[in-house]
């Protein structure tokens with residue numbers, strides 16, 4: 001097996017009484033788009049800050065590319081924690097020249113990264129004339145400048161309008177396709193489903209789940225169906241072309257459908273065959289429902305505060 005890109009072992013972070021990261025262990029493999037999913041205050045930004053060496057850990061270990069973190073490994077990581085600061089009156093190109101100077105990378109990739117984030121046409125316009133989505137894309141361009149193997153993004157779509165959100169998500173997928181490993185924090189299940197291959201769920205600093213998106217968040221709902229004649233009901237369901245599986249449970253059959261077919265489609269099919277159901281109910285994947293509940297945790301009841309304004313902008 002490949003060396004994991006990132007290994008976190010028994011990581012802890014205390015802020016006074018707040019146990020912001022509580023015995024966190026997880027692994028990110030090369031090529032994964034890894035989502036760190038959790039509600040406000042669950043420790044996502046703190047975790048990213050620690051593995052980027054901008055926040056001091058209270059305990060535990062982490063390794064990049066199988067080795068203890070070093071300046072060398074840090075060079076292979078591009079990150080955006082919070083919104084980077086660019087000079088408002090300078091163009092994208094001039095801002096990136098400054099970034100290149102600070103990072104000690106040469107300017108040769110400026111054109112390429114501006115193309116990647118689709119800002120090439122606007123490259124000579126002042127930063128202050130950019131939309132929020134364009135500003136975020138420039139931030140991503142700046143993190144890509146040194147051609148890192150890993151990209152770390154903290155809530156990359158926060159505050160954007162739907163179009164901006166879609167553009168950023170598409171860009172993340174595109175960057176992943178270039179072979180980069182991506183680690184992103186998000187409080188949106190939907191975002192993790194759309195862009196990630198793997199994910200971990202955090203709640204009050206603790207890991208409560210980690211696994212593949214496909215296994216856990218397939219988005220395929222199941223449908224519970226019952227009728228007076230369960231035998232002919234099951235036979236009919238088996239004949240429905242979109243049925244993936246039928247499993248008898250106590251009072252009903254649990255049916256998994258493919259191609260986003262809904263309970264309504266199944267019901268229509270059954271009615272056409274003269275079967276009237278006594279129970280029909282669509283159920284969301286139970287894990288998914290569990291996560292949605294966790295993510296819906298009332299922020300007021302958790303210890304809420306973010307690192308905004310405190311975490312230094314990280315261009316590296």
Ligand SMILES: Nc1ncnc2c1ncn2[C@@H]1O[C@H](COP(=O)(O)OP(=O)(O)OP(=O)(O)O)[C@@H](O)[C@H]1O
Nearest residue numbers: 015020040041042043044045046303304305306307
């Ligand atoms: N500098 C700090 N000083 C004190 N407590 C902090 C500090 N930074 C974070 N915390 C606390 O640590 C916990 C985790 O915060 P963190 O910002 O990592 O969460 P998060 O998952 O990124 O949340 P959000 O979704 O709001 O960005 C919270 O209880 C927060 O109040």
Ligand SMILES: [Mg+2]
Nearest residue numbers: 044045306307
């Ligand atoms: Mg955060």
